[in-house]
Amino acid sequence: MPLAEKKLIQQIRRSARGGKSVVIGIGDDCAVLRVPPGHELLVTTDFTLEKVHFRRDWHRPELVGRRCLTRGLSDIAAMGGEPRAAFLSLAVPSDVPQKWVRRFLKGLLDLAAEFKLPLAGGDTAQSAGGGGIQADIVVVGSVPKGKAVLRSGAKAGEGIYVTGELGGSAAELARLAEATPVGAESLRHIWRFSGQSRPQARVAAGQWLRQHRVASAMIDLSDGLSTDLEHICKESHVGAEIEAEAIPRAQAGPGKKRVALELALHGGDDYELLFTSAAVVPSHIAGARVTRIGHTTPSAGMRLIGPDGKKRPLHAGGWEHFKGDS
Amino acid sequence: MPLAEKKLIQQIRRSARGGKSVVIGIGDDCAVLRVPPGHELLVTTDFTLEKVHFRRDWHRPELVGRRCLTRGLSDIAAMGGEPRAAFLSLAVPSDVPQKWVRRFLKGLLDLAAEFKLPLAGGDTAQSAGGGGIQADIVVVGSVPKGKAVLRSGAKAGEGIYVTGELGGSAAELARLAEATPVGAESLRHIWRFSGQSRPQARVAAGQWLRQHRVASAMIDLSDGLSTDLEHICKESHVGAEIEAEAIPRAQAGPGKKRVALELALHGGDDYELLFTSAAVVPSHIAGARVTRIGHTTPSAGMRLIGPDGKKRPLHAGGWEHFKGDS
Numbered sequence: 001m002p003l004a005e006k007k008l009i010q011q012i013r014r015s016a017r018g019g020k021s022v023v024i025g026i027g028d029d030c031a032v033l034r035v036p037p038g039h040e041l042l043v044t045t046d047f048t049l050e051k052v053h054f055r056r057d058w059h060r061p062e063l064v065g066r067r068c069l070t071r072g073l074s075d076i077a078a079m080g081g082e083p084r085a086a087f088l089s090l091a092v093p094s095d096v097p098q099k100w101v102r103r104f105l106k107g108l109l110d111l112a113a114e115f116k117l118p119l120a121g122g123d124t125a126q127s128a129g130g131g132g133i134q135a136d137i138v139v140v141g142s143v144p145k146g147k148a149v150l151r152s153g154a155k156a157g158e159g160i161y162v163t164g165e166l167g168g169s170a171a172e173l174a175r176l177a178e179a180t181p182v183g184a185e186s187l188r189h190i191w192r193f194s195g196q197s198r199p200q201a202r203v204a205a206g207q208w209l210r211q212h213r214v215a216s217a218m219i220d221l222s223d224g225l226s227t228d229l230e231h232i233c234k235e236s237h238v239g240a241e242i243e244a245e246a247i248p249r250a251q252a253g254p255g256k257k258r259v260a261l262e263l264a265l266h267g268g269d270d271y272e273l274l275f276t277s278a279a280v281v282p283s284h285i286a287g288a289r290v291t292r293i294g295h296t297t298p299s300a301g302m303r304l305i306g307p308d309g310k311k312r313p314l315h316a317g318g319w320e321h322f323k324g325d326s
Numbered sequence: 327m328p329l330a331e332k333k334l335i336q337q338i339r340r341s342a343r344g345g346k347s348v349v350i351g352i353g354d355d356c357a358v359l360r361v362p363p364g365h366e367l368l369v370t371t372d373f374t375l376e377k378v379h380f381r382r383d384w385h386r387p388e389l390v391g392r393r394c395l396t397r398g399l400s401d402i403a404a405m406g407g408e409p410r411a412a413f414l415s416l417a418v419p420s421d422v423p424q425k426w427v428r429r430f431l432k433g434l435l436d437l438a439a440e441f442k443l444p445l446a447g448g449d450t451a452q453s454a455g456g457g458g459i460q461a462d463i464v465v466v467g468s469v470p471k472g473k474a475v476l477r478s479g480a481k482a483g484e485g486i487y488v489t490g491e492l493g494g495s496a497a498e499l500a501r502l503a504e505a506t507p508v509g510a511e512s513l514r515h516i517w518r519f520s521g522q523s524r525p526q527a528r529v530a531a532g533q534w535l536r537q538h539r540v541a542s543a544m545i546d547l548s549d550g551l552s553t554d555l556e557h558i559c560k561e562s563h564v565g566a567e568i569e570a571e572a573i574p575r576a577q578a579g580p581g582k583k584r585v586a587l588e589l590a591l592h593g594g595d596d597y598e599l600l601f602t603s604a605a606v607v608p609s610h611i612a613g614a615r616v617t618r619i620g621h622t623t624p625s626a627g628m629r630l631i632g633p634d635g636k637k638r639p640l641h642a643g644g645w646e647h648f649k650g651d652s
């Protein structure tokens with residue numbers, strides 16, 4: 001085993017914390033987990049790849065680590081589940097400084113600690129040159145049997161809701177792209193004014209929505225509102241009408257301006273929840289603002305209602321992750 | 327989403343099969359799994375990285391896929407567990423032909439079918455140029471509560487056993503390294519004569535050893551006998567004496583010669599089981615030959631007993647995966 005890989009494993013082992021669901025953590029052939037009786041298991045895996053999901057010259061390592069775990073937590077939240085344990089597979093080329101890895105792990109583990117989530121295992125490798133940093137996060141959660149909130153439960157005539165505000169992540173990325181090449185000083189400036197620098201998976205809100213049987217269908221906004229709404233429509237065999245003016249747009253940048261509608265509609269990586277409901281929905285759930293943005297329809301397809309009341313077809317124009325070669 | 331990534335997802339969805347443990351498979355935010363009442367959960371994750379674990383010009387894609395899943399199954403086997411579902415995260419650069427991916431998936435899914443194991447989810451991405459193919463396999467299994475066979479259960483004075491024969495994979499890799507550069511024709515020749523071209527995780531043997539309480543400690547031989555034995559010794563606070571002549575060495579190559587002792591001692595990727603036992607151990611378990619190769623000792627450290635009866639210190643000299651840059 002290469003020395004750098006050994007160091008990496010030691011680092012992760014030192015940082016990993018136990019938890020009530022973990023019987024055996026890092027250090028055997030498998031982790032052994034205990035799930036409450038009567039619960040089903042939730043499993044989600046998400047890549048975080050350099051030059052695809054992040055750039056080392058754009059993103060602080062702590063934020064990359066935080067986002068890496070947020071992606072998994074957000075999927076558990078979208079089922080109304082309770083996260084139980086995380087597993088990190090991390091491949092690092094030899095030219096990446098140990099300090100980067102330490103800071104990446106700090107971001108990831110600080111977020112895990114907020115959720116009292118143990119890092120129970122994973123894999124490490126020194127990757128081949130040119131490959132960049134490759135992380136794969138697995139989050140295992142649980143939910144009472146038969147109670148997971150699926151994408152397929154929406155019915156026509158229900159309200160469509162989102163938590164939080166949308167488009168902040170996309171706006172931030174657009175600013176970074178404009179500002180490149182930039183010095184470290186101005187990058188720090190950008191981050192300081194970015195409301196999206198600490199994405200927050202809506203785990204508590206997702207659980208509340210499941211426990212109170214408020215959400216009939218749910219998904220997390222990772223690919224963008226238009227794309228993720230289309231997933232719910234297709235899986236539930238309904239259509240949707242969205243009011244452009246109702247979409248809660250993030251304020252971003254030094255001037256705290258509302259982001260463009262396009263970014264709120266199609267931008268990704270917001271990690272808010274999108275759900276449908278026939279019930280009365282509170283304006284705030286577990287600290288998250290909740291906004292009604294439209295309703296489901298019996299006829300298929302998505303439509304956007306403009307300020308003039310006119311309906312235009314809405315297509316999934318979701319997120320294409322930054323590609324280094326384009 | 328890039329077109330190639332869409333195609334990849336469609337390919338995996340088409341290939342994936344359901345199973346009795348999978349309530350919701352691919353197509354929602356998380357997979358939903360059901361584990362038998364009274365069972366604990368086993369989770370293992372393993373990278374399979376181009377230029378680290380395989381080379382596209384050396385290894386058939388079907389074999390890369392098969393090995394990818396074997397790594398995870400073998401970890402479940404080493405706990406005495408039952409595999410329940412697999413998750414594949416696969417990042418593929420745009421220059422890799424769809425055919426390679428199809429053949430990789432075929433190898434993986436054929437093996438999954440042998441174990442009636444559903445592919446229940448994962449992630450896909452088009453990776454940045456230069457990164458090579460990156461796969462991360464997660465296997466979730468289960469075992470009756472408290473019954474997982476750990477690395478830490480060995481006591482002094484127990485027998486040390488292995489299933490199957492060792493060193494075949496290392497010998498094959500050595501032949502490939504010698505033979506490069508070679509034409510496709512001679513590569514096929516090498517594969518045809520390679521006993522290791524279809525590695526077989528010892529899932530049934532692992533379960534038998536757990537059910538009959540025969541194994542006190544167990545690990546799978548992925549890093550090589552000397553390295554994996556050291557893991558058992560350290561976790562169990564015992565030492566070990568191994569008889570060189572007793573180690574079952576694979577026959578490899580066109581002449582079916584027994585591989586060198588060094589390869590059987592330190593070569594990796596055999597996916598056999600190494601276990602300790604104070605019980606009477608059958609010579610065959612679930613189709614696998616079982617060989618006693620030594621015993622545990624109260625004093626720490628590992629020793630190799632030569633044909634002359636002399637004891638030499640044995641050090642973990644396990645496997646360093648091929649590194650493309652060396």
